[in-house]
Amino acid sequence: MVAVPQLREYRSSWRRKGHGTSAQCSVLVELLTDEGLIGIGESPVVYAGHPEVTVALLKGVESLILGRDPAEHDVLRHEIYAETGMAHLGTQGLSWALAGLDMAMWDIVGKVCGQPLHRIWGSPWRTASTFYADIPPADPAQMAEEAVEWVKRGFRTLYFKVGFDPEMDIARMAAVRSAVGADPRIRVDANQAWSPGAAKRIISRMAEYQPEYIEQPVLASNLEDMAAVRQSVPVPILAHEASLSVEGSLNVIKHQAADALQLDPRFDSGISGARLAAGIAEAAGLPVVTHTFGELGVGTAAVLQLHAAHRNFILDNQTYYWNLTDDVIRGGLLPFDGSALQIPDGPGLGVELDPDRVNHYAQFYEREIATQRPTVHSAATEAHYERRYILRPRE
Numbered sequence: 001m002v003a004v005p006q007l008r009e010y011r012s013s014w015r016r017k018g019h020g021t022s023a024q025c026s027v028l029v030e031l032l033t034d035e036g037l038i039g040i041g042e043s044p045v046v047y048a049g050h051p052e053v054t055v056a057l058l059k060g061v062e063s064l065i066l067g068r069d070p071a072e073h074d075v076l077r078h079e080i081y082a083e084t085g086m087a088h089l090g091t092q093g094l095s096w097a098l099a100g101l102d103m104a105m106w107d108i109v110g111k112v113c114g115q116p117l118h119r120i121w122g123s124p125w126r127t128a129s130t131f132y133a134d135i136p137p138a139d140p141a142q143m144a145e146e147a148v149e150w151v152k153r154g155f156r157t158l159y160f161k162v163g164f165d166p167e168m169d170i171a172r173m174a175a176v177r178s179a180v181g182a183d184p185r186i187r188v189d190a191n192q193a194w195s196p197g198a199a200k201r202i203i204s205r206m207a208e209y210q211p212e213y214i215e216q217p218v219l220a221s222n223l224e225d226m227a228a229v230r231q232s233v234p235v236p237i238l239a240h241e242a243s244l245s246v247e248g249s250l251n252v253i254k255h256q257a258a259d260a261l262q263l264d265p266r267f268d269s270g271i272s273g274a275r276l277a278a279g280i281a282e283a284a285g286l287p288v289v290t291h292t293f294g295e296l297g298v299g300t301a302a303v304l305q306l307h308a309a310h311r312n313f314i315l316d317n318q319t320y321y322w323n324l325t326d327d328v329i330r331g332g333l334l335p336f337d338g339s340a341l342q343i344p345d346g347p348g349l350g351v352e353l354d355p356d357r358v359n360h361y362a363q364f365y366e367r368e369i370a371t372q373r374p375t376v377h378s379a380a381t382e383a384h385y386e387r388r389y390i391l392r393p394r395e
């Protein structure tokens, strides 16, 4: 368990404990082989700011992993699904925790071959990958100012949350578009906030400001209405909560409910699941982007290998990597060039843990984070959270 301080507080659109802290927490995974290779991976904190839950879930499958051949990890992944009940009950939550194992096994495969993963997967389609800027909800003029700063830094896509008061959502979009001009892309995320009728009305009004995508406008479970919204508005729709798994991604495509899919290299047990979903989307002719749950350099390297390996990662992706003050990998933070990170070309994931940094940030976690559990933000005092998940019709 490690925690790395961030430049600014990251506040989730979901009112969760563990978000709103000033540090990025992760669980690092190391797999040792009998040949002396070490595969590294990174698992997210899957339960309310408690990394020990992720550790417990990883330890729960330890006996299935020990003594196995990492080259057979696709078979092993399905065995874990069967033994843990994920095959029967679904994969969310537990599969996220196990993502670090999948990552570490792929890292071993890359090290055995002496090649970065994207080359093993038959690529690169690109040598660098680009990401988008995240603007926290605020006064429209303040958001416009921040948008201009991001564009000056070289970011081409601006992202912010909508699904609050519709007039404020539109005012924010108008202010940001007016400040940055026609070129930068504006992507907004409703996190399922709108009813289908409200989505149609609000997106139609937003169209004037040329948003690149509207992310998850309606309930992810209601693909029929998501498809109907998509059919009726002149703005492309990006699936997110609807495409949290391979099966979810397939269902979005079957229902023609989105123009692009957002994947996560931790959904469905890691890079393996994300690669399957990216392939299905490619066959359907759809672009894909990666979601972030907050990751350090190991998880970021896995994302970059994924981006290089699939030709349909043509859009800017989500990350909070620019928010970190340091990293746990050798050399520290991977450097941004504008909004781009280079695809690592070392064996496996292409990055290595720095033992001194790992030790330092493990101690930081124990000293600063484990002893001070974050509290739930108050909806009454924080306007950021004054949202309606299902928008009611106007009175």
Ligand SMILES: [Mg+2]
Pocket (backbone or CB within 6 Å): 189, 191, 215, 216, 240, 241
């Ligand atoms: Mg989203």
